[in-house]
Amino acid sequence: MNNRSPYTFQNGLKDGLPIGIGYLSVSIGLGLMCVVQGLSVFAAIFMSVVNMTSAGEVAGLSVIVAGGTLTELMISQLIVNLRYSLMSLSVSQRLDAGMNTWKRMIISFGITDEVFAVSTSKKEAVGFFYMLGLILPCMLGWTLGTSLGAVAGNIMPMMIRNALGLAIYGMFIAILVPPMRKNAAVLAATLFAAAISCCIHYLPCFSSIGAGFSIIISGVVAAAVLAVLVPYQEKEEEGVAEKK
Amino acid sequence: MTWTVFGRILAMACVTYLLRMIPMVVFRKKITSPFLISLFAYMPYTILGAMTIPAIFDATGHALSAAAGFLAAIVVAFKKESLLLTALVACLAAYLAELVLSMI
Numbered sequence: 238m239n240n241r242s243p244y245t246f247q248n249g250l251k252d253g254l255p256i257g258i259g260y261l262s263v264s265i266g267l268g269l270m271c272v273v274q275g276l277s278v279f280a281a282i283f284m285s286v287v288n289m290t291s292a293g294e295v296a297g298l299s300v301i302v303a304g305g306t307l308t309e310l311m312i313s314q315l316i317v318n319l320r321y322s323l324m325s326l327s328v329s330q331r332l333d334a335g336m337n338t339w340k341r342m343i344i345s346f347g348i349t350d351e352v353f354a355v356s357t358s359k360k361e362a363v364g365f366f367y368m369l370g371l372i373l374p375c376m377l378g379w380t381l382g383t384s385l386g387a388v389a390g391n392i393m394p395m396m397i398r399n400a401l402g403l404a405i406y407g408m409f410i411a412i413l414v415p416p417m418r419k420n421a422a423v424l425a426a427t428l429f430a431a432a433i434s435c436c437i438h439y440l441p442c443f444s445s446i447g448a449g450f451s452i453i454i455s456g457v458v459a460a461a462v463l464a465v466l467v468p469y470q471e472k473e474e475e476g477v478a479e480k481k
Numbered sequence: 482m483t484w485t486v487f488g489r490i491l492a493m494a495c496v497t498y499l500l501r502m503i504p505m506v507v508f509r510k511k512i513t514s515p516f517l518i519s520l521f522a523y524m525p526y527t528i529l530g531a532m533t534i535p536a537i538f539d540a541t542g543h544a545l546s547a548a549a550g551f552l553a554a555i556v557v558a559f560k561k562e563s564l565l566l567t568a569l570v571a572c573l574a575a576y577l578a579e580l581v582l583s584m585i
Contacts, residue, residue: 259563259565263565280487280490287494288497292532301490310489311496318497318500320521322501323521325505338506342502342506346502351564396580396583399541399546399575399579400546400572400576403541403547403550403551403571403575404569404572406533406540406571407564407568407571408568409529409532410533410551410555410571411558411562411567412529413526414559415561416526422523426526426527427526430526431531431534433531434530435534438535439535452531456528456530456531460523460526463527464523465516468516468519469518
């Protein structure tokens, strides 16, 4: 993998465009959610520009509006977005020889589930300009959608506003279901995590646990238990959301 | 209040960026511990699962319309449709459910 990547900036744009369009529609729901829960329009847009992560932003938002501590907020990001470290690690091994430290520092900002899935599924090594082309439409879509949702949120009829609140969860479900079908351990781990999360949410004895920590506890405990019981079996690119 | 919020968003962004940047810039080796490999493999899904349930049932005005969207999303995702289509169908199902509920 020492040769230069054959992929151009335009190749990247072409691969990134469908992701960007998907992000645009989903992040309308996110922008709306931010404003409904009490963030200012500018804060909502700012959050999407500097973070560009659906799950992380939803988790962060819930901690911020619940008045959680800074520690809770940062740990929630650490746990929820820890998967990006693995993805960066994988992408790192598929970068061409022209990738110096500065270029790595720039493109790593745009690593998301979908960017990871697309860039690691290419046959040849990927280069700086391909990655820029891939990430750019994603960032634009994510920011534009959040802005639309945050700005138009107040004029939208209540019923549409309510319905759009589901967009982001629809996306989560689309990421979750295919690997749950394919791998019984992933299915068990996910259901286990959901069960713990329900217990924390509904049982009065756990009412002091904030939303952020609830996600951290549920996610880590369920994954750790399954990791001990059923070591993960890799079956061709299973640990990632599929490119669609 | 506002500055606190912006500060917190920046803190979020720093953590998120470092998680993405450090492995790409610093580490070049593969993880070898079977436990850690499994933990990292399962965690994206357990995290998403815990974030979705039960929070999804509070995401619309009514737990019933949320449940309609939830079920619709599972059906569409089961057919391996795109993230976009799944999200749209979930919204549409919830909207229709809200319409029906408003007429009762």
